[in-house]
Amino acid sequence: MDRLSCLQVFAEVARANSFTVAAHRLSMSRASVSKHIAQLERALGAQLLQRTTKQVGLTDAGLRVLENGALLLERYEEIAADVRDTVTQPRxxxxxxxxxxxxxxxxxxxxxxxxxxxxxxxxxxxxxxxxxxxxxxxxxxxxxxxxxxxxxxxxxxxxxxxPQVLVGSPDYLRRAGMPRSLRDLARHNCLVHTIKSPTGIWRFGGSAADEIAVRVRGSLCANFGDVLHQAALRGAGLSMHPAYMVEDDLRAGRLLQVLPETPPRPLxxxxxxxxxxxxxxxxxxxxxxxxxxxxxxxxWAAPYRPAPSPPVLTAPGSPRPPPAHGP
The missing domain is CATH 3.40.190.10 (Periplasmic binding protein-like II)
Incomplete structure (x- = not known):
C-alpha cells in the first residue's frame, strides 16, 4: 500500500473520529483501515491517533499530519483531475x-x-x-x-x-391576534431558528441600511427550518422562512403572511x-x-406579494376594527 493511500485513509479516520465509520465511507474493512494507519505511523515514526474503546482522537503529530496532508491530497487531486480531463470525460x-x-x-x-x-x-x-x-x-x-x-x-x-416571509396559521392568529406593528411581536410566541437567529433577533427591512432588529422569544426553537415550519402549521406560533418553503401554504391559506408592509431581511x-x-x-x-x-x-426569488385583501383576525375579546362606511 502506498503512502498517499495511507494518508487518505488517515484523513478519513480523523474526520470521522472512528475506524468503523471511516471503513464504511471508504468501502474497506476495518482491519484494512487499521493496517493503513499502522503503516503511516511506522513511516513517519510517530503515533498519530489516540485510541480508546469509545473514540479516536488526534495526537499533536496527527494534527500536524492532518493539516499538511490535506494540502498534499488536494494538490494530488488537482493533478489527477487535470490529467483525467485531458484524456476522458469528467468523472x-x-x-x-x-x-x-x-x-x-x-x-x-x-x-x-x-x-x-x-x-x-x-x-x-x-x-x-x-x-x-x-x-x-x-x-x-x-x-x-x-x-x-x-x-x-x-x-x-x-x-x-x-426573500423571507413572517407567517402564522389562521388558528394561531385567531387566538393571539394579528400583529399590527413590529412592537406587537413581543407578546407573540415566536419560533426561532437557532442558526439564522442565534441570539433570538429577527431582522426586518430590505437592506442593512434600513434594518430593524427585534428581539423575540417563544416556546420552541430549532436548528433547521422544517421543524419550525411544521410547528407554525400546527398553530404553535409565528415563524420566519424563505418564501420557497411556505409559498404553497400561503397560496392554500394554511399560513398567512404577517406584517407584509415590513418584510424580513432577505437572505x-x-x-x-x-x-x-x-x-x-x-x-x-x-x-x-x-x-x-x-x-x-x-x-420564489421575487419578493412575496400578499393577497390584496388579507383576512382580519383578532384575538377573542379584543376590540374589532370599525366597519367600513360607504360614501
Missing amino acids: GVVRVSAPQSFCTHQLLPLVSDFSRRHPDIQVALSIDDGRSALVSDGLDVMVRIASALEDASHVALPLLTA DVVALYSSRRHLPSRVRLLLDHLQRWARTPPP
Whole structure:
C-alpha cells in the first residue's frame, strides 16, 4: 500500500473520529483501515491517533499530519483531475452540502438535471446543519443561505436572493391576534431558528441600511427550518422562512403572511468552494450549472406579494376594527 493511500485513509479516520465509520465511507474493512494507519505511523515514526474503546482522537503529530496532508491530497487531486480531463470525460464524485429544505425542494431537481447531462459525475448530497466545513468534511461545494457569511476563507459564488416571509396559521392568529406593528411581536410566541437567529433577533427591512432588529422569544426553537415550519402549521406560533418553503401554504391559506408592509431581511443564496487555483472540472461543471439556473430566477426569488385583501383576525375579546362606511 502506498503512502498517499495511507494518508487518505488517515484523513478519513480523523474526520470521522472512528475506524468503523471511516471503513464504511471508504468501502474497506476495518482491519484494512487499521493496517493503513499502522503503516503511516511506522513511516513517519510517530503515533498519530489516540485510541480508546469509545473514540479516536488526534495526537499533536496527527494534527500536524492532518493539516499538511490535506494540502498534499488536494494538490494530488488537482493533478489527477487535470490529467483525467485531458484524456476522458469528467468523472468522479462532487460532494455538496446544503440546508435540508433547500436541498430537498430546490437543489435536488437541479442535481437530477445535472446528472442527466453528466452521467459519469456522481453528486453526493449532505445536509448542512450550520457546522459543515469544506476541508474537514471533505466537501467540494457548500450552499449557504444567510444574511451574512462569517467565513471569508473560501470563494463565494452569489446565486440568488431569497426573500423571507413572517407567517402564522389562521388558528394561531385567531387566538393571539394579528400583529399590527413590529412592537406587537413581543407578546407573540415566536419560533426561532437557532442558526439564522442565534441570539433570538429577527431582522426586518430590505437592506442593512434600513434594518430593524427585534428581539423575540417563544416556546420552541430549532436548528433547521422544517421543524419550525411544521410547528407554525400546527398553530404553535409565528415563524420566519424563505418564501420557497411556505409559498404553497400561503397560496392554500394554511399560513398567512404577517406584517407584509415590513418584510424580513432577505437572505443570500451562495455557493462556497475552495480557493485552490485548479478546481476539478467536475466541480466547475456543477458550479456553472448552478449559475445558469440562477440567471433565470424561480418565482420564489421575487419578493412575496400578499393577497390584496388579507383576512382580519383578532384575538377573542379584543376590540374589532370599525366597519367600513360607504360614501
